[in-house]
Amino acid sequence: MPLPASNYDRWPPKQLDNLLPSMARWGAWWANDLGRLQAVYGGGILNDGQGFFASDEGGIKVHSLGPVRWFIGQPATGAQQNTKLPVPMAAEICQASADLLFSDPVTVTVTDPVTQDRLETLLDDTFHSKMAEAAEMSAALGGSYLRVTWDDTLQPDGPFTTVKDADESIPEFRFGVLVAVTFWAVIARNGKRVYRHLERHELDAGGNGVILHGLYEGEEDKLGVRVSLNFRQETAALAKYTDLGLEGTIDTKTLGLAVQYVPNQTPNRIWRKDPVGKNLGRSDLDGIEHLLDQLAETMSDWMRARRAARARVFMAKELAKTMGPGQAAVVQLDQETYVETGMSGSSGEKPMSMADRVQVLQPAFDPVGYKQTADMLIEQILQMSGYSLSTFGVNQENRGDKTATEIEARERRSLMTRARKIRIWKPVLLAHVTKLLEVDRVFFTKPNKTTDLAVEFSDGVQESQLRLAQTVQALYAAESASVEERVSILHPDWDEDQISAEVAAIKAEFAHPLPDPQMTPFDQGATDPGEADDNAGPVS
Numbered sequence: 001m002p003l004p005a006s007n008y009d010r011w012p013p014k015q016l017d018n019l020l021p022s023m024a025r026w027g028a029w030w031a032n033d034l035g036r037l038q039a040v041y042g043g044g045i046l047n048d049g050q051g052f053f054a055s056d057e058g059g060i061k062v063h064s065l066g067p068v069r070w071f072i073g074q075p076a077t078g079a080q081q082n083t084k085l086p087v088p089m090a091a092e093i094c095q096a097s098a099d100l101l102f103s104d105p106v107t108v109t110v111t112d113p114v115t116q117d118r119l120e121t122l123l124d125d126t127f128h129s130k131m132a133e134a135a136e137m138s139a140a141l142g143g144s145y146l147r148v149t150w151d152d153t154l155q156p157d158g159p160f161t162t163v164k165d166a167d168e169s170i171p172e173f174r175f176g177v178l179v180a181v182t183f184w185a186v187i188a189r190n191g192k193r194v195y196r197h198l199e200r201h202e203l204d205a206g207g208n209g210v211i212l213h214g215l216y217e218g219e220e221d222k223l224g225v226r227v228s229l230n231f232r233q234e235t236a237a238l239a240k241y242t243d244l245g246l247e248g249t250i251d252t253k254t255l256g257l258a259v260q261y262v263p264n265q266t267p268n269r270i271w272r273k274d275p276v277g278k279n280l281g282r283s284d285l286d287g288i289e290h291l292l293d294q295l296a297e298t299m300s301d302w303m304r305a306r307r308a309a310r311a312r313v314f315m316a317k318e319l320a321k322t323m324g325p326g327q328a329a330v331v332q333l334d335q336e337t338y339v340e341t342g343m344s345g346s347s348g349e350k351p352m353s354m355a356d357r358v359q360v361l362q363p364a365f366d367p368v369g370y371k372q373t374a375d376m377l378i379e380q381i382l383q384m385s386g387y388s389l390s391t392f393g394v395n396q397e398n399r400g401d402k403t404a405t406e407i408e409a410r411e412r413r414s415l416m417t418r419a420r421k422i423r424i425w426k427p428v429l430l431a432h433v434t435k436l437l438e439v440d441r442v443f444f445t446k447p448n449k450t451t452d453l454a455v456e457f458s459d460g461v462q463e464s465q466l467r468l469a470q471t472v473q474a475l476y477a478a479e480s481a482s483v484e485e486r487v488s489i490l491h492p493d494w495d496e497d498q499i500s501a502e503v504a505a506i507k508a509e510f511a512h513p514l515p516d517p518q519m520t521p522f523d524q525g526a527t528d529p530g531e532a533d534d535n536a537g538p539v540s
Contacts, residue, residue: 003214007223023167026285029090030140041073071297086296097139100418102132104458112449134163138264141166143281148258173279178261187234209257213238213248254438295377302370309365316357386417
């Protein structure tokens with residue numbers, strides 16, 4: 001399906017009505033932006049499009065009983081200070097999800113040595129950083145897209161990976177498999193005019209991936225009319241591609257789409273009956289929004305109680321210094337010495353003492369209850385997100401060096417979530433790296449072979465160097481492992497060449513010379529070259 005010539009219907013399209021509001025809320029929690037949170041929650045009232053009455057869009061919906069009120073969405077009135085305090089738990093969760101997957105680079109191997117060398121070049125540190133970026137975005141929005149990109153003017157030595165947002169995409173699935181997707185991005189605004197760049201990925205009749213680019217001039221809520229890519233400098237460079245006979249069309253000349261969708265987790269609980277949403281991933285923030293709101297309210301109340309507990313000083317009026325006739329009277333807070341006059345403000349009354357003239361009020365403040373409530377909410381948030389408390393440094397009273405078994409037991413919930421996500425990521429990474437190598441072969445004339453590709457993630461829990469050294473020492477004392485095996489245990493991330501080089505260095509450094517079998521025991525004990533001849537005695 002080509003890009004539309006023009007479209008005056010509202011934008012984004014109607015099929016995303018159930019998806020984008022949720023992504024907007026998750027994105028606001030992820031950014032921990034109070035202004036965005038108050039905007040997406042509608043000033044304290046979350047408008048539920050799935051209403052109760054038949055007059056609501058979509059017919060009768062029976063699971064909504066009215067608007068949902070949120071603490072974080074209640075705006076400050078007038079000049080009142082906005083004292084709401086959202087806690088960046090959502091950002092912590094999404095970042096931890098990415099770190100659990102890609103804190104160590106993934107290993108991609110292939111049997112062909114030439115292709116393996118090329119992989120080492122293509123899958124550089126930038127590639128692994130993009131994987132962590134996509135994983136964090138997936139944890140927040142429920143999914144992300146990996147796109148194979150090439151630009152001779154930007155990176156002339158090969159293709160590279162870019163990441164696209166899930167909340168600016170219109171995906172199309174067939175039996176749960178992505179067959180096409182259209183990305184959009186607002187590239188400029190000129191008054192009421194809004195310029196959007198649309199990028200569509202689809203398959204041709206032969207199964208090869210093709211890319212279509214289009215520029216549209218419309219309004220804030222309308223796509224508008226299609227104009228030439230040369231109309232804006234942001235898209236002018238794409239106008240030269242005419243592989244399909246149209247401006248801004250690119251034929252990848254290789255099988256499969258040039259973009260892959262990475263769902264965060266499946267199944268999707270809230271969109272399982274939505275024709276598009278049922279194929280999308282589930283955000284780590286799905287189902288914990290109310291808890292995040294309650295945590296924000298708890299922390300806001302805690303800080304309000306702290307402000308209310310600030311000390312106040314009440315002083316008698318006569319202690320204020322008059323600045324002159326018609327001028328105000330001020331109190332010198334830094335003044336250290338006062339002279340008591342023995343006078344009172346009213347005749348016939350007993351003179352006030354200095355203690356009566358200056359009084360300090362210090363309200364009581366007990367943070368224990370607030371902390372207990374916050375800790376309980378944080379625990380519930382992390383458990384519902386699928387992570388262990390210790391992953392975030394919670395309840396680590398007994399710190400110190402832990403064995404891998406102890407760490408695995410403590411981190412079991414997080415490791416289970418990690419394993420689940422790895423099973424989703426592996427086939428996507430295989431498809432993405434395959435497409436990357438194929439594009440590199442066609443457009444950069446590299447002799448790549450994509451057979452027997454394999455993707456491996458590092459172990460989630462690794463022993464400390466001290467534990468590994470103790471294991472190696474025990475194996476050496478028991479004479480139950482070779483030098484090669486001990487080196488591989490101590491350095492599990494080394495390849496065969498590194499292990500062989502280390503074994504050779506160990507043997508060269510710690511080798512013991514073997515005795516000559518022709519030498520007598522007396523010769524073996526000699527320390528001086530001439531000493532053996534002197535002690536040998538007569539030879540018969």
